[in-house]
Amino acid sequence: MTKAEIVTNISDKLGVEKSDTQEIVNHFMKEVRSALESGENVYLRGFGSFVVKTRKAKKGRNISQNVTIDIPAHNIPSFKPAKVFLEEVKTKVVVN
Numbered sequence: 001m002t003k004a005e006i007v008t009n010i011s012d013k014l015g016v017e018k019s020d021t022q023e024i025v026n027h028f029m030k031e032v033r034s035a036l037e038s039g040e041n042v043y044l045r046g047f048g049s050f051v052v053k054t055r056k057a058k059k060g061r062n063i064s065q066n067v068t069i070d071i072p073a074h075n076i077p078s079f080k081p082a083k084v085f086l087e088e089v090k091t092k093v094v095v096n
Contacts, residue, residue: 036077049082 003025015046021096035042042050045082057073 036096039075043054044082046084048085051078051080052076053078 007018007021007025008089010016010025013022032042033082036050036052039052041052046052052075054075055073060069060071061067062069
């Protein structure tokens with residue numbers, strides 16, 4: 001599902017203009033992004049948590065040049081679904 005499809009679905013279900021819904025979705029994503037960029041985690045009860053995880057420094061390899069490189073410690077955004085959300089997906093989505 002794309003952002004455009006999310007906007008269309010929300011707009012149709014709530015009877016709100018697509019442009020207004022688009023603006024709300026964009027502002028939501030911007031708020032989540034700015035919170036994570038400032039080191040804050042975002043907790044949405046019943047949905048999940050957007051958290052910042054720290055990866056340790058490690059050695060890597062550039063196989064095209066056959067050299068070892070140092071990968072510095074860095075932070076990455078991560079999503080952890082809520083237990084309720086996780087259970088719903090487990091029970092409703094068919095395993096292929």
